[in-house]
Amino acid sequence: xxxxxxxxxxxxxxxxxxxxxxxxxxxxxxxxxxxxxxxxxxxxxxxxxxxxxxxxxxxxxxxxxxxxxxxxxxxxxxxxxxxxxxxxxxxxxxxxxxxxxxxxxxxxxxxxxxxxxxxxxxxxxxxxxxxxxxxxxxxxxxxxxxxxxxxxxxxxxxxxxxxxxxxxxxxxxxxxxxxxxxxxxxxxxxxxxxxxxxxxxxxxxxxxxxxxxxxxxxxxxxxxxxxxxxxxxxxxxxxxxxxxxxxxxxxxxxxxxxxxxxxxxxxxxxxxxxxxxxxxxxxxxxxxxxxxxxxxxxxxxxxxxxxxxxxxxxxxxxxxxxxxxxxxxxxxxxxxxxxxxxxxxxxxxxxxxxxxxxxxxxxxxxxxxxxxxxxxxxxxxxxxxxxx
Amino acid sequence: xxxxxxxxxxxxxxxxxxxxxxxxxxxxxxxxxxxxxxxxxxxxxxxxxxxxxxxxxxxxxxxxxxxxxxxxxxxxxxxxxxxxxxxxxx
Numbered sequence: 003x004x005x006x007x008x009x010x011x012x013x014x015x016x017x018x019x020x021x022x023x024x025x026x027x028x029x030x031x032x033x034x035x036x037x038x039x040x041x042x043x044x045x046x047x048x049x050x051x052x053x054x055x056x057x058x059x060x061x062x063x064x065x066x067x068x069x070x071x072x073x074x075x076x077x078x079x080x081x082x083x084x085x086x087x088x089x090x091x092x093x094x095x096x097x098x099x100x101x102x103x104x105x106x107x108x109x110x111x112x113x114x115x116x117x118x119x120x121x122x123x124x125x126x127x128x129x130x131x132x133x134x135x136x137x138x139x140x141x142x143x144x145x146x147x148x149x150x151x152x153x154x155x156x157x158x159x160x161x162x163x164x165x166x167x168x169x170x171x172x173x174x175x176x177x178x179x180x181x182x183x184x185x186x187x188x189x190x191x192x193x194x195x196x197x198x199x200x201x202x203x204x205x206x207x208x209x210x211x212x213x214x215x216x217x218x219x220x221x222x223x224x225x226x227x228x229x230x231x232x233x234x235x236x237x238x239x240x241x242x243x244x245x246x247x248x249x250x251x252x253x254x255x256x257x258x259x260x261x262x263x264x265x266x267x268x269x270x271x272x273x274x275x276x277x278x279x280x281x282x283x284x285x286x287x288x289x290x291x292x293x294x295x296x297x298x299x300x301x302x303x304x305x306x307x308x309x310x311x312x313x314x315x316x317x318x319x320x321x322x323x324x325x326x327x328x329x330x331x332x333x334x335x336x337x338x339x340x341x342x343x344x345x346x347x348x349x350x351x352x353x354x355x356x357x358x359x360x361x362x363x364x365x366x367x368x369x370x371x372x373x374x375x376x377x378x379x380x381x382x383x384x385x386x387x388x389x390x
Numbered sequence: 391x392x393x394x395x396x397x398x399x400x401x402x403x404x405x406x407x408x409x410x411x412x413x414x415x416x417x418x419x420x421x422x423x424x425x426x427x428x429x430x431x432x433x434x435x436x437x438x439x440x441x442x443x444x445x446x447x448x449x450x451x452x453x454x455x456x457x458x459x460x461x462x463x464x465x466x467x468x469x470x471x472x473x474x475x476x477x478x479x480x
Binding site: 056060075078079082083085086087089090093094121122123210211212213 | 399400401402403404405406407408409411412413415416420422
């Protein structure tokens, strides 16, 4: 067994996630404890970090026995083979969306792998995320159906997607590949405050095989990965790496990003994303990112951010903050009605037993949980990687 | 006029440590290129003539060019039959 500092699987995964960052520490060789190796492999596989683990191994940070190296390589081969299948599906989607006149941009996944990382094999991904305009959402759902993708959970009420929705996950009938069709970047108030059409107006192409596929421009990409890292659930290591990778490797227009942050109430989110990435990965973010720690965050931003993090997320925090963010009583009422009395297709997709009673009890369950939490207060703003 | 080999433009591929996985969109199969095939693939990041590839492989593997020429050509033909590699007249 090679020599190195003994580490557990969590610490090893975090070091791997930060490996090779320009302003990262120079990690000393580490060896994952024998009884944690399989868990480590599962973690880097699940977090799409097999490429960085291989790089860390080649770079001396993760010396491996032949047996362990082969285990990791085998996982990495499988992960990369799946990435190719996802990209192949993306090319088909591009054909179909073009034929249907649907304007779109690919988010995260392949775009980051091909543009922000020095080699696309360093960034794995498992599905596709595409952003379309609200007016094209229905046509895009229909096109995905023609491609063999079925929507997992229907919209709660007709028109909900275009007014309040974030995305609809579609799964392929054959290989179970998923495509998240986005109308905005995140669920909840921040998704309502941003203007996705501005991001789509600035879309640029990236090369995939012999084709040019639309993606967000570098500034939009950073906004997207930062929102995902800060607000996505469950929190992950790869999105945090993306924040530092994209901000250091891409031509971000920081003045534009700052203007978006002010207009769309995202300063607290961007500050949280950079601070969390630095803290978890132990690497410094580019100095440009300090504009978000220096700026004053509005109370509404900080309050909304707290509802995405920690325990409040699980007890209706995002739904309630969305309600606050929706302008106008009529729209607020429509949102509440859709969630309280969704259509039957939604209930069938969401719950094994179609029960409006269970649905209506959800706010009561949230209230009870909050009462219990108040008796046992826990830290509200924190980072807990998946599975910890 | 000489024949040069190059990767097919539409091929999707990834490095996987010492190996490469590659696929031609629409064909369905993901090919694993390992050993000398992965090295040939790496050398084909730029178009190259057969004799140039043979000499590059001979240098890398420290073997006489004539000893490995047939293997390199077989490898290229195999990659071409999978349409991962294309031949052009330069």
